[in-house]
Amino acid sequence: MKKIRVGIVGYGNVGKGVEAACMKATDIELVAIFTRRDPSTIIPASRVAVNNYYDMFNDYYINYIDVMILCGGSATDLPAQGPQIAAWYNTVDSFDTHADIPKYFAKMNEIAKTGKKTAIISTGWDPGLFSLNRVYASAILPDGYTQTFWGYGVSQGHSDAVRRIKGVKDARQYTIPVESAVQRVRNGENPILTTREKHTRVCYVVAEEGADRERIENEITSMPKYFADYDTTVYFISEEEMERNHSTMPHAGMVFHVGETGDEHNKQVIEYSLKLDSNPEFTGSVLVAYARAAYCMNQEEKFGALTVLDVPPAKLSPLTSDVLLTMI
Amino acid sequence: MKKIRVGIVGYGNVGKGVEAACMKATDIELVAIFTRRDPSTIIPASRVAVNNYYDMFNDYYINYIDVMILCGGSATDLPAQGPQIAAWYNTVDSFDTHADIPKYFAKMNEIAKTGKKTAIISTGWDPGLFSLNRVYASAILPDGYTQTFWGYGVSQGHSDAVRRIKGVKDARQYTIPVESAVQRVRNGENPILTTREKHTRVCYVVAEEGADRERIENEITSMPKYFADYDTTVYFISEEEMERNHSTMPHAGMVFHVGETGDEHNKQVIEYSLKLDSNPEFTGSVLVAYARAAYCMNQEEKFGALTVLDVPPAKLSPLTSDVLLTMI
Numbered sequence: 001m002k003k004i005r006v007g008i009v010g011y012g013n014v015g016k017g018v019e020a021a022c023m024k025a026t027d028i029e030l031v032a033i034f035t036r037r038d039p040s041t042i043i044p045a046s047r048v049a050v051n052n053y054y055d056m057f058n059d060y061y062i063n064y065i066d067v068m069i070l071c072g073g074s075a076t077d078l079p080a081q082g083p084q085i086a087a088w089y090n091t092v093d094s095f096d097t098h099a100d101i102p103k104y105f106a107k108m109n110e111i112a113k114t115g116k117k118t119a120i121i122s123t124g125w126d127p128g129l130f131s132l133n134r135v136y137a138s139a140i141l142p143d144g145y146t147q148t149f150w151g152y153g154v155s156q157g158h159s160d161a162v163r164r165i166k167g168v169k170d171a172r173q174y175t176i177p178v179e180s181a182v183q184r185v186r187n188g189e190n191p192i193l194t195t196r197e198k199h200t201r202v203c204y205v206v207a208e209e210g211a212d213r214e215r216i217e218n219e220i221t222s223m224p225k226y227f228a229d230y231d232t233t234v235y236f237i238s239e240e241e242m243e244r245n246h247s248t249m250p251h252a253g254m255v256f257h258v259g260e261t262g263d264e265h266n267k268q269v270i271e272y273s274l275k276l277d278s279n280p281e282f283t284g285s286v287l288v289a290y291a292r293a294a295y296c297m298n299q300e301e302k303f304g305a306l307t308v309l310d311v312p313p314a315k316l317s318p319l320t321s322d323v324l325l326t327m328i
Numbered sequence: 329m330k331k332i333r334v335g336i337v338g339y340g341n342v343g344k345g346v347e348a349a350c351m352k353a354t355d356i357e358l359v360a361i362f363t364r365r366d367p368s369t370i371i372p373a374s375r376v377a378v379n380n381y382y383d384m385f386n387d388y389y390i391n392y393i394d395v396m397i398l399c400g401g402s403a404t405d406l407p408a409q410g411p412q413i414a415a416w417y418n419t420v421d422s423f424d425t426h427a428d429i430p431k432y433f434a435k436m437n438e439i440a441k442t443g444k445k446t447a448i449i450s451t452g453w454d455p456g457l458f459s460l461n462r463v464y465a466s467a468i469l470p471d472g473y474t475q476t477f478w479g480y481g482v483s484q485g486h487s488d489a490v491r492r493i494k495g496v497k498d499a500r501q502y503t504i505p506v507e508s509a510v511q512r513v514r515n516g517e518n519p520i521l522t523t524r525e526k527h528t529r530v531c532y533v534v535a536e537e538g539a540d541r542e543r544i545e546n547e548i549t550s551m552p553k554y555f556a557d558y559d560t561t562v563y564f565i566s567e568e569e570m571e572r573n574h575s576t577m578p579h580a581g582m583v584f585h586v587g588e589t590g591d592e593h594n595k596q597v598i599e600y601s602l603k604l605d606s607n608p609e610f611t612g613s614v615l616v617a618y619a620r621a622a623y624c625m626n627q628e629e630k631f632g633a634l635t636v637l638d639v640p641p642a643k644l645s646p647l648t649s650d651v652l653l654t655m656i
Binding site: 017020021024025026045098101102105122127129131132133134135136138139140141142143259261262263264266267268269270271272273274275276277278281282284285286289292307308309310311312313314316317318321322324325326327328 | 345348349352353354373426429430433450455457459460461462463464466467468469470471516587589590591592594595596597598599600601602603604605606609610612613614617620635636637638639640641642644645646649650652653654655656
């Protein structure tokens with residue numbers, strides 16, 4: 001059987017995660033990586049071709065690659081690259097700026113429809129698998145209450161925010177769910193929780209020599225949106241300790257939905273949780289499964305933008321519908 | 329907006345659960361209940377019309393009801409009723425004899441296609457939501473391992489099996505997952521577990537006066553398939569105790585999928601779990617959400633049989649796609 005041919009756009013942590021996931025998927029062939037960096041500086045683990053970003057608009061690749069997996073960031077990369085690439089390719093991405101999803105969807109939808117391509121946006125786990133679970137659960141138990149917790153794990157955005165502070169050489173931020181709040185939700189108490197009551201934050205910071213640590217700590221803990229609403233602890237550590245203890249990217253999270261049914265107000269609790277040794281490798285695995293779906297749905301002429309909510313679960317699987325029937 | 333008009337076929341525990349779920353769904357109108365019992369003996373909580381089973385084949389109902397929710401048992405009711413009803417109505421059911429699903433699907437598919445109807449089979453939670461989670465997780469993490477646990481909760485099939493033993497007046501069977509086994513799976517140990525190591529069973533039995541309790545206990549614990557492969561404990565209790573302590577139908581369950589990604593064999597753990605005060609009310613809630621999907625997908629001319637794997641998640645929700653986009 002023909003394998004689904006994919007390309008990776010952007011070879012950061014998520015791009016590497018997608019590459020690793022392609023190696024595990026027997027029906028997927030990774031064809032090439034496209035980057036805005038100097039391709040000669042990149043030696044990918046899989047040894048596939050590394051090309052300049054603009055090489056993907058050559059006829060050869062346009063005719064050969066079935067799906068492009070977009071691994072750039074949501075702040076500036078995807079809003080620019082998504083529409084550019086979706087004009088020529090089926091795409092999958094993990095656009096995760098929640099508030100901008102409707103705008104991004106509209107743009108991708110228009111462009112993909114015109115080019116008869118399929119663009120599955122905002123996959124990954126949140127948005128992505130967590131969105132799925134929130135929608136399934138609230139459709140089934142409409143008289144209910146949903147809570148999402150994140151962590152224990154490294155938040156890329158928060159780590160970056162700390163690294164931008166003057167005098168900070170390196171930083172890693174861990175998001176930690178408050179265990180007592182999790183237990184109250186799990187028990188079906190439907191508690192009203194403030195931001196501070198749900199999560200705490202811990203920052204490990206390597207300061208530059210001679211930097212004012214007190215000022216750095218104050219700038220972190222008072223940073224609006226990122227830290228001001230949380231109990232945040234800052235630890236200054238050495239570069240060696242950072243390298244030794246904080247070089248992996250674990251993450252985790254939980255979606256709870258508690259609903260009531262019947263006259264006796266029976267409580268029904270749905271819990272979906274992830275515990276990930278490697279956040280980018282897991283996100284990459286989700287992207288690859290949706291790349292399979294994008295290819296299939298394009299074959300079925302479902303043109304335009306789609307989200308995880310529009311994709312029938314069977315489309316993610318390489319198994320035939322006959323085999324899937326025996327697994328239900 | 330027009331409400332989706334549904335009928336309930338069979339007014340046992342699940343039928344009552346569907347009725348309760350209809351009351352919570354603002355876009356669903358419960359029109360009537362159909363039963364093979366004497367309709368005059370049934371006074372439903374919602375006070376809707378109760379009709380004889382065969383009344384549903386009158387033109388009035390055929391033209392009026394959008395979806396029939398089939399609440400009969402899988403052993404004898406659904407194999408007979410499903411094809412009969414799917415010729416005239418969109419249907420949803422919770423057919424749960426796993427081994428017979430392909431055969432039931434084929435039959436329902438043929439009949440529903442001919443009548444341009446949509447039949448969503450085997451919804452509920454297992455099969456149903458658990459199937460969804462097994463397929464999503466194994467598609468995302470193909471180098472992985474899935475384990476399902478059931479309980480703590482009442483198993484209807486096992487309770488029935490005990491009730492069929494001579495000298496048993498009433499019985500309730502609880503399935504209990506072995507906590508140490510659950511923990512090993514949750515920790516990502518991928519243990520090889522025998523049937524006995526995964527679950528234990530506890531039976532509460534009301535014996536008839538003068539019945540030989542030792543024989544009853546032996547018949548239970550040695551019953552092939554149902555109990556012989558498990559550590560089973562039997563307690564004899566009074567009718568009053570049964571009524572007081574065992575009249576509710578709680579259930580629970582967990583699906584775990586542990587997969588490896590990348591060269592460093594990072595472990596990624598996905599857990600989906602349910603804790604239900606009322607199994608039939610939860611199953612009823614799932615059936616109603618899929619009834620909504622059956623109606624929508626029939627409008628889109630998706631004729632024939634479908635499973636939960638074929639239904640895009642958005643179809644379960646009463647919310648418009650614009651609203652759903654803001655919830656991703």
